[in-house]
Amino acid sequence: MELSESIKTLNFVELLEFQPNRYPFLMIDFVTEYEPGVFANGFKNLTNNEWFFPVHFQGAPNMPGALQLEAMAQMLTVAITTLPGNKGKVTHALSHKVRFRKEVFPGDCLRIETKVISWKRGVCKGVGKGFVKDELVCDAEMLITIPDIFEKYLPKK
């Protein structure tokens, strides 16, 4: 299959231009491929040094589900912030429906695949899946927004 010329990667430094979250809340390390407005895939490597492992939980470290969801939402964000005019824009979550299937441990690589279902007027509906060693560990339906755009369409009170 011939890949579209628009499919690109983002390393950790390049990623920062399109994802406004920063340590300790940036939950993705690398975007292995993306197509603006269509999809973004990549991963988060989890070492034993992650800030949350010592407290979640002592003696039984695993990645909090909320942060797995955050990782998927951040990856989906990249699919939108790479669209022309959206670079550097802040995104907000509107609603998410998520299912956690397996625990994610220190040493795991959380591979994330996200797809845009619709993007209109600053609102993105999308889906995401997280995998460890090709096993599905979490998946979500997500609604995220870029308030800068979204708010332009709201009635004035």
Add this chain to the structure above:
Amino acid sequence: MSNIGKIENIFRQEFNLDEKFDLKTLTYQSIPEWDSVGHMSLVASLEDEFNIEMEMDDIIDLSSYEVAVKTLVKYGVE
């Protein structure tokens, strides 16, 4: 079903309003369900139902049920 009936149905379904609720009194943010997210969902449902794409100014001005009915006339929904 008439178009006005379809519009009414969309408003009632989007905002969980029963038949007793007088839609003529309904305005943006007058009920918790018609918030910013509800507004975008309402617009999307109206567009899907009538196969139209509303202009930005009309979406901003669509601040009540009655305005919605009038605005949709512009798109051939009467």
